[in-house]
Amino acid sequence: MKGKEKGKTEKRVKTSPCIFCQIVARKAGAYRVSEDRLSLAILDIHPLNRGHCLVLPKRHVPWWHDLTREETRSLFAMARKLARRMMKILRPDFVCMYARGRRIPHTHLFLVPTSSGDLLDRFFNALEGAQEFPGKIRPVKRKKALKETARLLKG
Ligand SMILES: [Zn+2]
Numbered sequence: 001m002k003g004k005e006k007g008k009t010e011k012r013v014k015t016s017p018c019i020f021c022q023i024v025a026r027k028a029g030a031y032r033v034s035e036d037r038l039s040l041a042i043l044d045i046h047p048l049n050r051g052h053c054l055v056l057p058k059r060h061v062p063w064w065h066d067l068t069r070e071e072t073r074s075l076f077a078m079a080r081k082l083a084r085r086m087m088k089i090l091r092p093d094f095v096c097m098y099a100r101g102r103r104i105p106h107t108h109l110f111l112v113p114t115s116s117g118d119l120l121d122r123f124f125n126a127l128e129g130a131q132e133f134p135g136k137i138r139p140v141k142r143k144k145a146l147k148e149t150a151r152l153l154k155g
Helices: 002-014 019-024 068-089 119-132 141-154
Strands: 032-035 041-042 053-057 095-101 108-114
Touching: 019 041, 041 068, 053 068, 068 095, 068 108, 108 119, 119 141
Parallel strands: none
Antiparallel strands: 032 041, 041 053, 053 108, 095 108
């Protein structure tokens, strides 16, 4: 009896509720645009712009910096290849890239073709404007704090 119960528990653990894992396993649909042994690129179904893709590792890893070197190489090589294709076909100013893993805790690189004045451009302009705002982040902007942070990150 105990063996059966253990088996059930293991099966439950293996069933991932992660939508990206389901897409990788072809248990959920997606507009697949590129794939190799370790990575998969799909269209974002809520695109910020035409061509907006998500590049994800096939293995469930929440944060990109916890990927193996091989996974990292695969992921960024795929992002580069797709970005170059986007530049050629969609002709944006450039392709913006950023990594997430919070809302869906499975690493995904956002690849968004962007041009001056579009939604993403305005968003990042606002974010960069906040960096210059003399409010809450002032303590981390002080020369002493910047010097200390640089020293810590140098290792
Ligand atoms: Zn996953």
